[in-house]
Amino acid sequence: MDRNGEPHKRFICSFPDCAARYNKQWKLDAHMCKHTGVKPFACARDGCGKSFCTKYHLERHEVSHSGAKSFRCTVDGCADSFTTNSNMRRHVARAHGQGQRTYACDVRGCGLAFRKNKQLRSHVCERHSALPPYQCAHAGCGMRFAFPSRLRRHEKVHMGYPCKEEGCAFTGKTWTELQRHRKESHRPVFECERCAKVLRDSWSLQKHRRVHSDVRVVLNCPRDGCGRSFTTVFNLQSHISSFHDELRPFACAREGCGKTFAMKQSLLRHAVVHDPDRKKMREPRPRRSLASRLSGYKPKKKATGHTESPETAEPRSNVSAVPQSLGNSG
Structure with a gap:
């Protein structure tokens, strides 16, 4: 604790021109995500791909997959349950009025009450005062505000x-x-x-x-008798939907087109075809074998061919990983 009674903030951000400092290491680690873009806590659920700055945010996100509501309302006779303890406490305060403090307007004949003192002050300025007390000092502006914080935020418009x-x-x-x-x-x-x-x-x-990497994991199709494999979850899902389930629910709305797709992302990529600005079109990448792509070899830009798509991927043996040495044989 410092002299003012606040926790000593000894964890300081090392980035230039950043004065952020915290009293906990995990708070600094979460702050560093803003500078580096790294989110180390990744969701392990297949096909999710989301990652977070803190373990708490990851655990809170995982509830969206399970749907578990383990925090029940503590008031007798209420059967509501919630995914987090904070949501449960908020429900108790709002729905059952426990621990909720109200701020009543003391102007004669008004009688309105508010949950927050800030709301009461704003109400008094807007309803019972001629003008809000805090005025912008910028020449020619004349804006007035009920709170100094709103005035400071407004002044940045001029600065x-x-x-x-x-x-x-x-x-x-x-x-x-x-x-x-x-x-x-x-x-x-x-x-x-x-x-x-x-x-x-x-x-x-x-x-x-x-x-x-010397060994890269590939995703095998789980359907019986299908030997196809893919390097991304997206291609595997698209293959299952279009080839096995024969589902292509995403149709192009362009008149006269009629093409359908198994994945929404495929439809969005297809929409570029109808864009009058042809500069947005990407040239097709050279068609390469799975072993060649997994080897990490980068072909020259002048090579010609086509890229692998989920619909055209050729059958391959059921393997979970392919060594880099296969790149020289494909």
Whole structure:
């Protein structure tokens, strides 16, 4: 504890121009996700792919898969249950009025009551006062606010949000505009040391490194008698839906097209075909064998061919991993 009675914040962010500091290591680790983009706690559920900065957020997310509501209302006669303890306590306060403090307006003839003191103060300024007390001092503005915090937030509209990167003179009109600028102009470069490919964040780089691994896991089709295998969950799901279940529920709405797809992402990619801006079209990648793709070999750009799609993937033996040496035989 410091002299003011607050916890001593000895865990300090090491990034330049960041003054964040915390009293717990896990709080600093969660904060570092904002700088690095790394979210170390990944959901293990097949096909999910979501990851989080803290273990608590991961555990809270896992409830969405199980649907378990293990926190029952503590009030007698109420059978409601909730996924988290905080949701249960909020229900008790709102539905049963336990521990809920109200703030009543003392203006004669009003009688309104509010759950928060801030709501009461806002009500008094708007209904019973001529003008809110906090006025913007910027020339020609004249905006007034009931709370100083809202005035400070408003004043940033006039000052703007300057970029703090060295040598950058950009100033955003809004916080969102500044964040967009930082994302587009000052994004950290994550480059693969094996093939020099540039990824958008460290998590994507870590996922990409699997391409260069000596052994890479492939996904076998679980249907009896089917020997096909795929390198991504998306291609496997698309194969099962279109080939085995004969389900292609996503149809192109373009008049005269009529094409259908097993996955929504496939329909979104197909929509580019109807886009008048042909520059958005991507040239097809060269068709390569599974062993060649798993080897990590990067072909020259002038190579011609087609890429593997779930609908055209050729049958392969049921294997769980393919060694890198197979890349020289395909």
